[in-house]
Amino acid sequence: MPDDLEFYQLSGLTVIFLFIAFYGGTFLVSAYIGKKRENADGYMTAGNKLGFGVSAASMTATWIWAASMYASATSGYTYGVSGPLHYGLWGALMILFIYPFGKRIRAVAPRAHTLAEVMHARHGRSSQLMLAGSNIVGSVISLTSNFIAGGALVSLLSPFTFGQGVIGVAAGVLIYTLWSGFRASVLTDFMQVVAMLGAVVVIIPAVFIAAGGTGMFEQGAENLTPQQLDFFSSDAFLNQGAPYIAAVLAYAIGNQTIAQRLFAVREDLIKKTFVTATIGYGATVIGIGMLGVMALYLGIDPTGGDLNNLIPQMASTFLGPILLGVFFIMILGSLSSTADSDLSALSSIMMADVYGKNIVSKNKKPSPQRMLLVGRITMIIATAAGLYFASGGLNILDLLVFVGALWGALVFPVIASFYWPKVTNTAFTVSVLAALAVFIPVRFEWFSMAGATGYVFDVVSVVGVGVVLGLMAFGFFGLKPARIVGLVAALASAPFVIGFLHDYTVLTASLVAYAVSTIVCYLMSVRSTQNFDFDLIKQRVGDYDASLEPVDPSASK
């Protein structure tokens, strides 16, 4: 297929109709549940008692964003048949691995609104602001990425420009989220997940059939390298899968959109919700990745050499106008559901962590109405910031790398703070800063890894491997098995890592962040005399708005 192939485009009127139908529908739903006087706690977590259907749909919709669809297809196109698995499977496990920690976090702080708020109750201001700050940066980046995806979609598949697409998406999301916040976000997520998953069910088989069915695999096998044909490709694992495994815990722990849903769902439904979202996310994203695998077999070159064009290109090549409209709604649903969650996450952080814990004086109770005002103003400012960054004002990729590392550095101190009473505020803060101080020069290659330096960082990376796998095992099986898994993982990986891994900078930097924060946090805490009483967190974190009915205690296990 020639590089300069033009996309089949939807007409301007069709795109306007799709925008009005999609955002008009979500706005009507939002208006239906809107209250003249919203409740501050409902605005942040919907009163901590969401049912399974709403929470599982919302978790699935939030975690599937446009970038994950594009990245999975890119992985399929680049690494062949195993590529989508190395993106989607680890991303799905990200949700699964967090649920045991989620149950513990929820048991310790049943009525919290943000994870940073719990850190304030556990440690104090510096730990809270570190987590809140990373959440803010992460959510603004995510918001921006979704606006960019919306602009790109509109410019590729319609006569409208990128800028017009960005403004249309930003305005559409803000309008339906602004008044009712998280409540609007989760309810519209259900509509969006139905649109997205329904589209996936139809589009993948439709493209498969239109592209020639099994014939494309017979005729196109020569387009793939042996690595791309291999289900156990080492290329795919080392370049895509392994760095992503290292990131899974970091993103799940550091992302306020996940924490918000964790605090919103009824406590006895946490496991069911997270397991369903794991399967839903995994199947959807891996399924979309198959478009990349099919493109590879068909010998399709992405237009303009840009792999982000691959999915729209496949859709416009193999789908008729109606299914192309369905595809348009699928991408719009994926980016809007995540963008509205980002807005809700940002507003909660500003309401609870900035206004509630740091602006209102210690002896005063924050005003729920003023909190709502803060939340709504935050959404407007965040949307404006997203629009600015989407227009190219800042390097999103650099920021994404930075916030990913910040979250990696936070994982052990955050998890340990929920289980180990010895962890102090100083240990938390110093360990995160130390991890960042080592991560940044490694990630941005400020010095050479030649000679002994590379070996030193390989050894630290081995510790990082042990920490990541040990933490994953800890959530499910407890401390003793986690220690064994961590030790075995470190020892088993050492021969393959030492002398080799420092060439893979992204992976090395992530593992180093885990290792340094863990070592420093452990060494500073192990001799501490502090014996924190976790029951204090329940007393310190509660509702802001008395107008909300209390949670049914029988729902707690």
Added chain:
Amino acid sequence: MDPILLAIYVLIWPIIVAGVLIVLCAAFFKDWRQARKDGRMIV
């Protein structure tokens, strides 16, 4: 690799997605009915 196996590999995902979609819709309408019965909003 056998083209039939590859076809199954490609098409299994939308089938799983369809299953999840059914579960989510059934659970949502159960939540909705319960909320109506209790005289409250679903969220």
